Amino acid sequence: MRYASTRGQAPDLEFDDVLLAGLAADGGLYVPKTFPRLDTVPASTAPYQDFATATLKPFFGDSALAAELPELTKQAYARFDHAAVLPLLQLDHRTWLLELFHGPTLAFKDVALQLLGLLFDRALAKRQRRMTVVGATSGDTGSAAMEALRDRANVDVVVLYPHGRTSEVQRRQMTTIPSANVHAVAVEGTFDDCQDMVKALFADTAFRDRHGLSAVNSINWARIAAQSAYYVAACARLGWKPTAFSVPTGNFGNVYAAYVARAMGAPVAKLVVGTNSNDILTRFFHSGRMQSSGVVPTLSPSMDIQVSSNFERLLFELAGRDATRVRDTMAGFRSSGSFDVSPAELKQATDLFAAAAIDDEATIAEIRRTRAATGITIDPHSAIGLAASRRVQLDPDLPLVSLACAHPAKFPDAVERATGERPKLPAHLADLFDRPERITILPNDLNQVRSFVDRVALTKSSAA
Numbered sequence: 098m099r100y101a102s103t104r105g106q107a108p109d110l111e112f113d114d115v116l117l118a119g120l121a122a123d124g125g126l127y128v129p130k131t132f133p134r135l136d137t138v139p140a141s142t143a144p145y146q147d148f149a150t151a152t153l154k155p156f157f158g159d160s161a162l163a164a165e166l167p168e169l170t171k172q173a174y175a176r177f178d179h180a181a182v183l184p185l186l187q188l189d190h191r192t193w194l195l196e197l198f199h200g201p202t203l204a205f206k207d208v209a210l211q212l213l214g215l216l217f218d219r220a221l222a223k224r225q226r227r228m229t230v231v232g233a234t235s236g237d238t239g240s241a242a243m244e245a246l247r248d249r250a251n252v253d254v255v256v257l258y259p260h261g262r263t264s265e266v267q268r269r270q271m272t273t274i275p276s277a278n279v280h281a282v283a284v285e286g287t288f289d290d291c292q293d294m295v296k297a298l299f300a301d302t303a304f305r306d307r308h309g310l311s312a313v314n315s316i317n318w319a320r321i322a323a324q325s326a327y328y329v330a331a332c333a334r335l336g337w338k339p340t341a342f343s344v345p346t347g348n349f350g351n352v353y354a355a356y357v358a359r360a361m362g363a364p365v366a367k368l369v370v371g372t373n374s375n376d377i378l379t380r381f382f383h384s385g386r387m388q389s390s391g392v393v394p395t396l397s398p399s400m401d402i403q404v405s406s407n408f409e410r411l412l413f414e415l416a417g418r419d420a421t422r423v424r425d426t427m428a429g430f431r432s433s434g435s436f437d438v439s440p441a442e443l444k445q446a447t448d449l450f451a452a453a454a455i456d457d458e459a460t461i462a463e464i465r466r467t468r469a470a471t472g473i474t475i476d477p478h479s480a481i482g483l484a485a486s487r488r489v490q491l492d493p494d495l496p497l498v499s500l501a502c503a504h505p506a507k508f509p510d511a512v513e514r515a516t517g518e519r520p521k522l523p524a525h526l527a528d529l530f531d532r533p534e535r536i537t538i539l540p541n542d543l544n545q546v547r548s549f550v551d552r553v554a555l556t557k558s559s560a561a
């Protein structure tokens with residue numbers, strides 16, 4: 098199984114190299130040269146790790162890691178505190194909620210990152226090397242990556258987050274981890290600025306090689322592959338028939354993972370993209386024009402994103418896998434802030450995707466509505482998925498699975514505003530607000546971030 102860059106100017110790689118490379122050397126994103134088909138679909142009652150193994154295995158090609166997958170997936174999902182790992186709750190006659198937040202950091206990021214932590218370990222041990230992860234987070238990827246990679250002798254983790262733009266719980270989840278190899282950096286900018294800096298650091302070949310840079314964001318193909326497994330599992334649990342999914346969307350990784358599950362043969366019939374007021378993707382699916390504007394803070398801060406990395410992977414497919422076209426389009430987007438696709442490409446996209454933007458008021462109303470109708474308390478991001486699914490036209494005969502991406506206790510202010518009750522953190526995080534924080538604040542300046550990462554690595558080598 099070989100992988101090519103969406104921009105066509107980086108070498109093709111095998112799975113283990115894609116895992117460790119993160120972003121392609123030409124700034125593109127790795128995708129498989131052809132999408133593999135699912136060899137086997139586990140029985141609907143199979144444990145979640147069987148779905149993860151079955152979905153991931155075809156992506157590993159000849160990698161020796163493939164043989165370890167049953168053991169690694171078992172280990173990764175043993176840390177989830179629900180017997181079903183990712184429970185599927187029925188809300189009404191045709192709507193289900195797929196809860197993805199029962200991992201250690203209470204967001205769907207744990208589903209992929211708990212496994213990636215183990216895969217990184219094995220791949221680094223085989224090559225006898227170390228790596229530095231530099232990631233960008235709007236709140237959830239950061240703590241999930243830090244938790245998955247803390248205390249690893251051969252890994253340093255630097256996570257950039259937008260200063261003052263995450264929830265307090267999200268910030269504390271990152272800043273209270275005492276492990277010496279993980280570092281949370283508050284950047285005086287937006288998530289888009291943080292993500293831009295991560296990509297700029299990858300583009301600096303000397304820096305990238307010096308630190309053995311790798312990625313934990315969904316620019317890393319392994320993140321996407323691991324996330325596509327829960328779409329396969331949900332389809333199997335609902336009888337393997339055409340199914341719609343509604344996905345709260347920011348960086349376009351989660352909903353793109355559904356696209357991948359479909360390409361592998363899962364009966365994914367429709368995908369609803371739910372955005373908050375940072376609605377660049379909704380506007381794209383309505384008009385065919387991607388036009389960035391400033392990021393505004395909302396009650397769903399993890400989705401306060403305007404430049405969605407993984408859209409490039411969809412663009413690659415819409416453009417008939419023409420890497421030159423993708424390269425030119427992305428260069429144009431960077432310089433002018435917009436690009437258009439043709440009416441035929443838009444039609445191709447909207448045959449599968451529908452989109453709706455949900456503002457804060459509607460988010461609060463949805464948390465309230467869901468609680469009144471079902472007794473279930475959802476977080477603001479999950480509310481956007483559910484609200485979006487009712488804003489778009491869907492075939493009423495299709496079962497609909499809406500993704501619950503975070504535990505409500507990560508966003509207590511919004512939930513309290515909607516329900517009058519403050520959701521409690523689970524026992525393992527009950528003393529989060531008493532733990533000492535370790536915060537580094539840096540200006541929105543690439544050179545200062547670069548020097549910080551250099552210092553982290555220097556400290557490591559002088560301590561060795």
Ligand SMILES: Cc1ncc(COP(=O)(O)O)c(C=O)c1O
Nearest residue numbers: 237346347348349350351399502
């Ligand atoms: C809780 C939550 N919901 C939804 C999203 C959006 O997911 P994606 O960025 O994969 O589109 C994120 C961030 O990734 C998130 O943290």
Ligand SMILES: N[C@@H](CCOP(=O)(O)O)C(=O)O
Nearest residue numbers: 234235236237238314315348
């Ligand atoms: N919402 C995310 C943003 C980064 O997304 P990723 O899926 O590319 O890691 C976050 O919480 O950090």
